[in-house]
Amino acid sequence: MPTPLSRSPSARAKLFALIDDVLPQTQCTKCGYSGCAPYAHAIAFDEAPINRCPPGGLDVLHKLAALTGSRLATLDPLCGPSKPIEVAVIDESQCIGCTLCIAACPVDAIVGAPRLLHAVIADHCSGCELCLPPCPMDCISMQSAKSPWTPERRARARARHDARGTRKVRIDGLIAAKHAARLSQAHEAGGEDVLRRRTTLMALRARARQRRAAAEAAQEAAQEAAQTATRASATEDD
Numbered sequence: 001m002p003t004p005l006s007r008s009p010s011a012r013a014k015l016f017a018l019i020d021d022v023l024p025q026t027q028c029t030k031c032g033y034s035g036c037a038p039y040a041h042a043i044a045f046d047e048a049p050i051n052r053c054p055p056g057g058l059d060v061l062h063k064l065a066a067l068t069g070s071r072l073a074t075l076d077p078l079c080g081p082s083k084p085i086e087v088a089v090i091d092e093s094q095c096i097g098c099t100l101c102i103a104a105c106p107v108d109a110i111v112g113a114p115r116l117l118h119a120v121i122a123d124h125c126s127g128c129e130l131c132l133p134p135c136p137m138d139c140i141s142m143q144s145a146k147s148p149w150t151p152e153r154r155a156r157a158r159a160r161h162d163a164r165g166t167r168k169v170r171i172d173g174l175i176a177a178k179h180a181a182r183l184s185q186a187h188e189a190g191g192e193d194v195l196r197r198r199t200t201l202m203a204l205r206a207r208a209r210q211r212r213a214a215a216e217a218a219q220e221a222a223q224e225a226a227q228t229a230t231r232a233s234a235t236e237d238d
C-alpha cells in the first residue's frame with residue numbers, strides 16, 4: 001500500500017470515493033466536518049484522522065484503517081459516543097410550526113409548513129440529532145429506530161443530502177439573480193432620473209435665456225423710443 005505522502009492526486013481522488021462509500025452518510029457533522037463527503041475528502045488528503053465518526057463506530061474505523069493504512073484503533077471521544085441508530089420524533093402537541101427543524105435537517109426527513117404541525121418521516125431520518133438544538137419548544141426527542149441503518153438507507157441519505165445541496169445551490173442562484181435584476185432595475189431607474197433631471201434643467205435654462213433676451217430687446221426698444229422722442233423734441237425747438 002502506498003504511504004500517504006506517495007499518493008498521487010488521482011490516487012487520492014479514488015481513495016476519497018472509497019472512504020465516502022464506507023462512511024455512514026448520516027451527515028451528522030460529529031466528525032467536525034459539514035458532512036460525510038467533506039470528512040472523506042479530509043481523510044483522503046491527510047487532513048484528518050480516521051477516528052472521528054461515532055455513527056460508524058469501530059466497524060467503520062477498521063474499514064478506514066484498511067483503506068488508508070492508518071493504525072488508529074480507538075474512536076476520538078471528543079466526537080461523541082458511538083450508539084445504535086435512533087430516529088427523531090416530534091411531540092405534535094408542543095410544536096408551533098416554526099420550521100427551524102426543517103432548515104436544520106440535512107436529509108429532508110421532516111415535513112411541515114409554517115405554523116403547521118411538523119412530523120419526521122422515520123424511514124428518512126438518519127438520527128443525526130441536528131434538529132434538536134434549534135427547536136424552541138424542545139419538543140423533538142430521539143427514540144430507538146425500528147429498523148437498522150442498512151446500505152439502502154445509507155444510499156438514500158446520501159442521495160437526499162446531495163439533492164438538498166443541489167436545491168440550495170439553485171435557490172441561492174435564483175436569489176442572487178433576483179437581487180442582481182433588482183439592482184440593475186434600480187440602476188436603470190436612477191439613470192432615467194438623472195436624464196429627466198438634466199432635461200428639465202436644460203429647459204429651465206433655455207426659458208431663462210429667452211426671458212433675458214426679451215427683456216434686453218424691450219430695454220433697447222425703450223431706449224430707442226426715448227432717443228427718437230428726444231430728437232423730435234429738439235427738431236420742434238429749432
Ligand code: SF4
Nearest residue numbers: 028029031035036053
Ligand atoms: S456520519 Fe457523521 S461523523 Fe460520520 S462522517 Fe458522516 S458526518 Fe461525519
Ligand code: SF4
Nearest residue numbers: 105125126128129131
Ligand atoms: S429529523 Fe432530525 S435527527 Fe432525523 S435526520 Fe432530520 S435533523 Fe437528523
Ligand code: SF4
Nearest residue numbers: 095096098099101135
Ligand atoms: S423546531 Fe420544534 S417547534 Fe419548530 S417546527 Fe420543528 S418541531 Fe415544531
